[in-house]
Amino acid sequence: MPQTGNTNPTNTLEHMNRKMNQQQRGFTLIELLVVLVIITLLSSTVGPKLFNKLSSSKVKVAKTQIELIVSALDTYRIDIGDFPSNEQGLQALRKAPGNSQYWDGPYLPKDIPLDPWDHPYQYKVPGTDQPYALYSFGADGQPGGEGNNADIGQF
Secondary structure (H helix, E strand, O other): OOOOOOOOHHHHHHHHHHHHHHHOOOOOHHHHHHHHHHHHHHHHHHHHHHHHHHHHHHHHHHHHHHHHHHHHHHHHHHHHOOOOOOOOHHHHHOOOOOOOOOOOOOOOOOOOOEOOOOOEOEEEOOOOOOOOEEEEOOOOOOOOOOHHHOOEEEO
């Protein structure tokens, strides 16, 4: 009997394999390069904006931590009658100075925090216009500066 059409099982399998191969075709090098260029363009426009938000949030964290320490210093002064000396430093908020019978601390729940750039806060008595100065040197860790490198706090 002559076979009509495409009823041969071998031909049918080959035809199905060819069809599946056409459907499972991968990406070309050009398509991949176009996608990489698009991703690079997006990251170059979005990335700097995200970094600006990160640095401005660090400034806000530093201001908040300074306010917390100022509050602890005020409570210390109420109990002791004066602010910690330069020698005692901010550690007097956590551990009683040797000669203080009125110390009622610790005045901070945890150790004195580092600023958001992992530098210690600066404390000195007296301050410029206040009884003490409490500040962070900013991102660069050096006195002065502008933008994210500017000093933050009470002088």
